[in-house]
Amino acid sequence: MTADRWVSVSSARAVAGDSAGTAAATARAVEEARAGRPAALLLVMARWDLDLRAVARGAQEAAGGAVVAGTSTTTTFAGRADAPADVVVTALGGPGLEARAAASTAADPFARGAEVAAACRGAERAHATHVLLPAGTDGQQQAVVRGAYSELGPGVPIVGGGSDGDLVAFRSWQLLGGQVLENALVGVTIATDRPLGVGAAHGLHRVGDPLVVTDSDGLTVRALDGRPALDVYLERLSALLGEDCAAASLAPGRLAALGYAHPLGLVRRRREEVRTVTGTDPVARTLSFVSEVPLGSLVHVMAGDEEQMVAGAGEACEQAVAALEGADPVGMVVFSCVARRELLSSTGHVREARSALTAAATDDVVLSYSCGEIARVSGAAGCHNQTVVALAL
Known part of the structure; x- marks a missing residue:
C-alpha cells in the first residue's frame, strides 16, 4: 500500500x-x-x-x-x-x-x-x-x-x-x-x-532473413516474398530444424505445434509484435492468424526456448x-x-x-x-x- x-x-x-x-x-x-x-x-x-x-x-x-x-x-x-x-x-x-x-x-x-x-x-x-x-x-x-x-x-x-x-x-x-x-x-x-x-x-528471437508480406487480407497471408506463404514458411522451418517440414510429411498436430513454436515477428517502427500461426491451408498454401499481418509488412520467423x-x-x-x-x-x-x-x-x-x-x-x-x-x-x-x-x- x-x-x-x-x-x-x-x-x-x-x-x-x-x-x-x-x-x-x-x-x-x-x-x-x-x-x-x-x-x-x-x-x-x-x-x-x-x-x-x-x-x-x-x-x-x-x-x-x-x-x-x-x-x-x-x-x-x-x-x-x-x-x-x-x-x-x-x-x-x-x-x-x-x-x-x-x-x-x-x-x-x-x-x-x-x-x-x-x-x-x-x-x-x-x-x-x-x-x-x-x-x-x-x-x-x-x-x-x-x-x-x-x-x-x-x-x-x-x-x-x-x-x-x-x-x-x-x-x-x-x-x-x-x-x-x-x-x-x-x-x-x-x-x-x-x-x-x-x-x-516475449523473449523470442528472430531466425533467418526477413520476409515481405506480398499478399494478405490481414488475417490470411497468401504470399511471402512473392511465393505461396505456407511453402516459404515450411522451407524456413526445414532449414531451422534440420528436418523435412513439408506439409505432406507432417501430421496435422505436428504442423499446429510448429505454428505455435515458430510464430512470425511483425516489425514495427518502435518494436516487434508477435503473430501466432493459428492455421494453414494445404490447398491454398496460406497461413492464418488471429491478429492482423498487413500487406507490405516485414516479418521474421521466431523461435525461443522456455x-x-x-x-x-x-x-x-x-x-x-x-x-x-x-x-x-x-x-x-x-x-x-x-x-x-x-x-x-x-x-x-x-x-x-x-x-x-x-x-x-x-x-x-x-x-x-x-x-x-x-x-x-x-x-x-x-x-x-x-x-x-x-x-x-
Missing part, C-alpha cells in the same frame, strides 16, 4: 454446476480483497466453465459500490499459488485512484472500442490508463484498439488481454457489474494522480515497474498468452507468474492467460500474440 493507492488480490475455489457455491465463493474473495475498505475497482477473472452469472452476482453483491469488471479465463495464477485458481479478484482503491467501466456489443469492432472508451471518460486526474477485455477469438482486436485510440488519443496507454473461453466454439465472456456478455467488449479507465506502468516482452520465454516475462514486468517513475508498485496485473501456456511446462507457468512477483516485490499479483494481448503506449497499434503484457499499479 502507498498513500494514494492500494491493491489486493484474492482467489477462490468453485465447482462447475454449483451456482450457489460459486456466488458465495466469489463474494468471499471480494470481501477478502476489500478487507472492509472501499474499493474503486474489482477486476474479476473466472474460469469460463463456471456459472459466470453466479460469479457476477457474487462479486456485485459484495462490491460495496466498487466498479466490477471481468473476463472469462481458463488459467489464472494469483499471488504465490502453484496452481491456477477458479476465481481471482483484484481490488484497487485509495484516494488517488478512481475507475469507470463500460461495455459494448456493437457489431463493428472499431465502433466497439470507440464506444467503450468514450463512455469511460470523465475522471479528472493527471493520468489515465485504459484496460480492454475484448473477445479473444474473433480476430478483431486491432480494430478494437484503434477504435479506443480514436477517442483516447496518444496520451492514454491501452493495456489488456482477449478473453479466454470455449476456443472450440469460439465463445468467450465479459463481466460488467452483475451482467455477463458473450463475445463483447468491456473497458475500464483507471484514473490516477501518478502514472501506472505498462510493459510488454528459459528465454520466462526471461521475457520478467522483462515485461520490469518494464512496467520502471514506468512507475521511481514509485514502488503495490500490485501487478499480467496477461500472458494461451499459446505460451501450450509451449511452457507446468513449472514454466509458475515461473512466468513468479517473475511478476519478483518485479513487483509484492504478493498482490495476478497472471492470466489470454487470447491476444494488448499494450499500446505509442502509436495506434498495440496488439500482440505470445507476449507478456504487464500493468504495474
